[in-house]
Amino acid sequence: MQASLDGCLFVPVADAGPGQVGTGTRFDYRERDGRVWAHYEGGDVVHGELVGTRAGDQLDFRYVQLRTDGSTASGHCLSRVTALPDGRLRLEESWEWESQPGSGTSAVEQVRR
Template sequence: MDLSLDGRVFDMVSSTASRVDPEAPTRFRYSEADGVVWGEYTGDTVTTGRFVGTRDGARLEVSFAHALVAGGAPVTGTAVSRIEPSDDGLRLVEDFEVAGEPQVSVCAEVR
């Protein structure tokens, strides 16, 4: 299966860090070339977000920054995701930390 993320769009479907709004989930738009991955995201609690990183096989590592609807300081960090095939395309299962606590989010490809 082709694991390239170029041109793919994903919606967040679950997160242990916060409730996901099923009517307006955070939507991620990916580009990829030569193992470098970048993109943007918005929706739910995020007004503007950007990420950049690398993909090696089914492993995705990114750094990100985003602004929240509620205001305050920008949120920055790093995340590692597994790219998994599913019946409806690809899923991204992301492990990350918030305030030192491990968290997991899942994004599903939008077809």
């Protein structure tokens, strides 16, 4: 059985760059019936939301965020859910901005509450 993301808190393992998520960003995930959503904030992000779907270990979602400089940005992300040796979850992400040029990969890991 796959581990649920519902109620999980995730943090990036590295900074992605100015105006993007970084190690100061926190993602609070929810999951129900194949749907996933999360609120995130911290670092250069004042307010962010993501919404999408989960099929097995694959997430497919869109995100939108308000940055500290007042700009907004949005994009698309595909993630793979994996388990770390200590039982925490890791999301390995491949993302692409839709509101501006740019794409990349990143990872976030679960933080125990």
